Amino acid sequence: MATADPTALDRWLDGHQRELLRELTSWLRIPSVSADPAHADDVRRSAEFLAAAARAAGFPRAEVWETGGHPAVFAERLEDPALSTVLVYAHHDVQPADPLEEWTTPPFDPVVADGELRARGAADDKQNALMHLEAVRAHLAVEGRLPLNLKLLVEGEEESGSPHFDTLLRDHRSELAADVAVISDTGMLGPEAPALTIGLRGMVYWEVRVAGPVRDLHSGLYGGAVANPVVGLAELLAGLHDADRRVAVPGFYDRVREPGPAERRALAAVPFDTEAFLSDAGVPAPAGEAGWTTYERRTVRPTLDICGIWGGYTGAGAKTIIPARCGAKLSARLVPDQDPGAIAELVRRHLLDRAPVGLTTEVDVLSTGRWVSAATDHPAVQAASRAVAQVWGRPPSLVREGGSIPPVASIADQLQVACVLFGVGLPDDRFHAPNERLRLEQLHRGVRATVRLWNELGAIPPGALRPTRAAEAVAGP
Numbered sequence: 001m002a003t004a005d006p007t008a009l010d011r012w013l014d015g016h017q018r019e020l021l022r023e024l025t026s027w028l029r030i031p032s033v034s035a036d037p038a039h040a041d042d043v044r045r046s047a048e049f050l051a052a053a054a055r056a057a058g059f060p061r062a063e064v065w066e067t068g069g070h071p072a073v074f075a076e077r078l079e080d081p082a083l084s085t086v087l088v089y090a091h092h093d094v095q096p097a098d099p100l101e102e103w104t105t106p107p108f109d110p111v112v113a114d115g116e117l118r119a120r121g122a123a124d125d126k127q128n129a130l131m132h133l134e135a136v137r138a139h140l141a142v143e144g145r146l147p148l149n150l151k152l153l154v155e156g157e158e159e160s161g162s163p164h165f166d167t168l169l170r171d172h173r174s175e176l177a178a179d180v181a182v183i184s185d186t187g188m189l190g191p192e193a194p195a196l197t198i199g200l201r202g203m204v205y206w207e208v209r210v211a212g213p214v215r216d217l218h219s220g221l222y223g224g225a226v227a228n229p230v231v232g233l234a235e236l237l238a239g240l241h242d243a244d245r246r247v248a249v250p251g252f253y254d255r256v257r258e259p260g261p262a263e264r265r266a267l268a269a270v271p272f273d274t275e276a277f278l279s280d281a282g283v284p285a286p287a288g289e290a291g292w293t294t295y296e297r298r299t300v301r302p303t304l305d306i307c308g309i310w311g312g313y314t315g316a317g318a319k320t321i322i323p324a325r326c327g328a329k330l331s332a333r334l335v336p337d338q339d340p341g342a343i344a345e346l347v348r349r350h351l352l353d354r355a356p357v358g359l360t361t362e363v364d365v366l367s368t369g370r371w372v373s374a375a376t377d378h379p380a381v382q383a384a385s386r387a388v389a390q391v392w393g394r395p396p397s398l399v400r401e402g403g404s405i406p407p408v409a410s411i412a413d414q415l416q417v418a419c420v421l422f423g424v425g426l427p428d429d430r431f432h433a434p435n436e437r438l439r440l441e442q443l444h445r446g447v448r449a450t451v452r453l454w455n456e457l458g459a460i461p462p463g464a465l466r467p468t469r470a471a472e473a474v475a476g477p
């Protein structure tokens, strides 16, 4: 079929920016904080707002889906069974706004100034969700139809760990069936540094507890004569890395797919600003596994970190004790082809095998998540690259992200589709932090790229989008 004329679509979009902004602002006034039970009604209102907006945008079917937790939104517009079907994923819940005193404007009272819109949820993830609705409106207004079949799944629990998402996918598997998924919960490298994410790291989370005496003991009467849990834990944790900052758990790297010279050259070509990254973090110098760049350390290398540690006396002044117990939280970020379940058990066994003598050590695995990796030559990745290039005037960098988005691995795994991660957030949009914002120019370019993405994907026959190689069935083990 003939695809819609992008310049006519752009004209329509330019004429409707004010309406888009008004809609986004209304939605951002709803504090859809999924982590806080006090906001449960707000998350529901946010879902209802979006379902109504999707219906008004031209989805004949748009409904709120119950999940056992916060509701999701599903919308569908089926044009022609001969066309490809794309499933779009985004989320409508937001992070808590705390600490409130650090916001220069109220988090749920959106302010537009200096080319940006400031509010909690502006960048993560409401702009990405509405970008898709706006692209639907443009296609329908100009052409009267979409160039493909479109399904929208917008989750309400992403910011609190997606506890019901796997069940939701299982319960609605046939309704969610698609040839490819477009995930819109990621960003780019900069306003003039377009990017598509083709990889996410997996993760494992552990809790370690070390117990010693039945109660805190006097450090004068008992010190030196009984094992101290905090000392034992500190030694155990200190042994997790070697002098090169490599993880010292035997077998940890066994299945890591080492990037070859060509991939390392491609990684080096990504316009990642290491200085800005370090200064944003407020650290004076880079640190990490020897032999790798900062960008490689946070994308293609696995990690093992201590996220928290507690034990003993931490109040004012001195209290002379041998603490009874202590503990720590650990997380790992995993890369292809590491198996999260195997790594979880490997590290658990390692900690128990080296447990300090005279103390009781317990290790629990709290969660695991798979990594995601898309083939750079997948037709949907190529289509998204062309769509972005047409708007930004240069092809996007294909980047791997250090973080994990568990719903993406679930979608890839359960629906057996390749996932293209297509979002317009920027590194300094302050995701999850006070004074979150989106840049209006980025939003408007994102909508333009989305209308083109649908032209591009709609021109590809459904069979060509489905995963054909193991490497494209993109979730990790």
Ligand SMILES: [Zn+2]
Residues within 6 Å of the ligand: 091, 124, 125, 158, 185
């Ligand atoms: Zn998000």
